[in-house]
Amino acid sequence: MKVTIYDVAKEANVSIATVSKVLNNSGRISEKTRKKVKQIMKELNYQPNMLASALMGKQTKTIGLLIPDLANPFFSELARSIEDRGNELDYHLVICNTDYNNAKENRYLSLLKQKRVDGFILASGFEKLDKVQELISEEIPVVIVARDFPMFSVNAVALDDFTGGYLAAKHLVDLGHKNIGVIARDLWSNRERLRGFHHVLAENHLTLNPNFQFVNEVDHIKAGRNMAAKYIHSDNRPTAIFACNDLLAAGVIQMAKELGLDIPQDLSVVGFDNTSIVSIIEPPLTTIAQPIQNMGKEVMDLMVSIINEEKDAKSRVTLLPSLVLRKSTKKIT
Amino acid sequence: MKVTIYDVAKEANVSIATVSKVLNNSGRISEKTRKKVKQIMKELNYQPNMLASALMGKQTKTIGLLIPDLANPFFSELARSIEDRGNELDYHLVICNTDYNNAKENRYLSLLKQKRVDGFILASGFEKLDKVQELISEEIPVVIVARDFPMFSVNAVALDDFTGGYLAAKHLVDLGHKNIGVIARDLWSNRERLRGFHHVLAENHLTLNPNFQFVNEVDHIKAGRNMAAKYIHSDNRPTAIFACNDLLAAGVIQMAKELGLDIPQDLSVVGFDNTSIVSIIEPPLTTIAQPIQNMGKEVMDLMVSIINEEKDAKSRVTLLPSLVLRKSTKKIT
DNA sequence: TTGAAAGCGTTACCAT
């Protein structure tokens, strides 16, 4: 059967208190007994039961990660980088796919709370904030990542989406484009990107292509294709399209090519995220890069520092996007 | 503070035993008290502590998933499908990236054992099987997925890799190719695919392009590029390449195009996995499809049935790959 | 139908 501290204690002729102390390097134990106990633990292949110690108030060393969709490269790369840092810091991740579905979000939150995770990293939509609010009032550590809630005080590491949109628009406008379409889902971050985008347009006395509207298909590639077709078939076809993520951009490029357009000659397109698929796309996609690795590290570090109460003030880390030039945009002639 | 069964019991004027019973729908409780207790639980917003109940021998409802790399589309899609099924069955997933590194694998195993996960789903390499063997002898449920261990009796849901290789070779040979290159990492599943591949070649008195050798870069796209360059520059250039995953194939296509070859006119390429990136590749990739959704469901179902001891005999589910024709292969002329 | 009490495997305080 499972070996417990009792077994170790008996075998080593000490009390369980002593065993517990050598386990945690706490209290004062003579070098001699420490050696002996450790020895016995090896022999018996003793594995401490974390459930019991967590029940006594210690950490579970487990973080809940709520993410919209692991099959989306941006999120899987983000999850990967968070897990990497977690591993270094000895935390495990319970990863949950929410599909931006509020009911799923809430269900996961409540279930993981019952499992007493040490904290939550939220990368999901959470258009309804009440449950998140609840976590906070219960003093459960929460960090938001890749999703901003400017209206409400919570720890977060986010991208400066406004700047992202700004950069994209600036690049396109600098290339001489005057009729630009945008493709985006109706998410907070995208509204920010649009704000940045509009800012540049306004500076240049330009306006968005009037066919713009938010898309809502879950399959991003398909969404990109459909919206691209709509833009291309309209009687006032844009010369450039800014897609709010790389998958959308991939769809745009696909459809544009199928409709006989040359990228970037007939249509410039810039994506967002800089996931690993950008180099697969033909032509390689010019995109606004999110520093995914960094983001993962920052969010995990922030989480852990909150858990350890190293900082009581809420803090917010904002990372900057950057423009990565490849081959999908071109100066207008 | 945290509300426990004691609080609920007190408030409802019953014993904690009664509360526990209504919680688990066990024992016989009068409808009246059941109602009352449930009512109080609502009011107090009582959340049962799973740590405590797991400590008493109940399940943790958590499964450890060891996977090589979440940033690889095949694995993230697989993880996604496993998690989906887990969610339906009320299990959470702790996801760990192993990078095919045996030390990491073992470390995760031991840590998750301490957390008393109900079982392990292993999608990682595990070239050293001792720790897996150990799990089995400790009667901890284990299922292997997307990775076969024919030599050793363990529950598994795997792809018929031999058939996968067979299908790829058959397709290429049917198109008239006689000089075919292969690109693969040295993994068990790839050795099987090669076996199936060779089988077809032998049937047709053909032999593999002699420049073949296993690759081992971790960056698959890069690996595909490098190996493709090698094949293309050799003085006996293959007319077709079988890449053992889609990423590798993407690299091949990229490099081939950079070197001025037309796909599929000058070089046919078939991939493996049928991940979502295939439709982004130009031209769309002909590939051997793994039924990823199915695989995720099967593995989770198998896991749960083992946990619930619905089957004591080891079982092994083998799924069949299929050829998906797209535009990257062409009849030789 | 309900409740008392004995665990589950730890930690931590207080003695010794």
Place this chain on the structure above:
DNA sequence: ATGGTAACGCTTTCAA
């Protein structure tokens, strides 16, 4: 330096 023991929050007999 070491050990006894009361928690932690729950489940599960066994009595009542």
